Amino acid sequence: MKVFKSLLLLFVLSMSVAFSIKPRDGYKVGDVIEDFKLKNIDDKMVSLSDYTDAKGFIIIFTCNMCPYSVANEDRIIALDKKYKTLGYPVIAINPNDPKAMPGDGFPQMKVRAAEKGFTFPYLFDEGQKVYPKFGASRTPHVYIVSKSKMTLEYIGAIDNSSRNPNKVTEKYVEDAVDALLMGKKPMKTETRAIGCSIKTL
Template sequence: MKAIKNLGLVILLIVLAAFSSKNISLNEGYGIGDVATDFSLKDVDGNTVSLSDFTEAKGFLVIFTCNTCPYAVAYEDRIIALDAKYKPLGVPVIAINPNNPAAKPGDNFEKMKVRAAEKGFTFPYLFDEGQKIYPQYGATKTPHVYLLEKTSKGNVVRYIGAIDDNYQDASQVEEKFVENAVDAMLGGGEIKVKTTRAIGCGIK
């Protein structure tokens, strides 16, 4: 009986440790109101891209995405549409592939070039070589969106999460989280929904 109690205690401690670890990982990275540091990453054309390069920008849609995740692929056209809509208004898309190509060969740099050409990406598609940037942001999924507003303090995080509420069918979307957030930011209003749960594949 004592052995059973001890076993139960061990199992409970393991579960609590796992839960605690999960919470720690969820709390890492940026929160709403934090200032995001700049980065310098290589794009599919071999150029180094930083947020500071966009001198006229009012903000950025930093989107962690990749070639291989079905969720990311489902959102590609919508990401292109976001760039087309908001880049002229000063909020361009900056896409970053955070996956380790050793774990996901389909997300290597050469495959990124191919995918960007096939889809006609109109935005920088950057490679997080060494996986140094996505942990700073706290990204966990592909896609995972961070809306930044350029201010005198730096690039302030205004929204974190999903693009919208229906990854399967763009025509059935009821709430456009990112568009609502960008529109509110550009209009000087309050962003009503500041965080949502990103839906996608775990970063490898």
């Protein structure tokens, strides 16, 4: 019985690691993504086609309540401030169902954005129609897209320290965008997204 329980525990742990390494079925690096239209915290609808001068996008699935997302908010703001003027703005999307996570409702998103001074759109994936197309499974989960052909160039984490910015030694998103700005492909095109599972009913 003890052996069975140990094997069962090992199986569950291995499965949880596997699901945290790979995104759900959805876009893969090299795929062409579809545009979307979602409501921003200013009550206006936003789509990628609105950004006529953009070279690409740093799309980040994030939320209010996940500690990992909260720990990365300042880094997300810094990414937008650094790369928006270079043609790669941040587009943040909250994929959580507020019925499953009330603190991630649209009114709460407005409050959080104001508190933190978000410099980027914070969109609500109402009905959870967009995140499954991307295959996002965590918050935060990053997708970098080049606009010329709407091609997905990178999937994964912001950097190699999910909670503590002082322990960052590899800046995955910055390295990827810097490469794209130089007309090159990112050295790393996929990393493990570490965070909270996306909440559904």
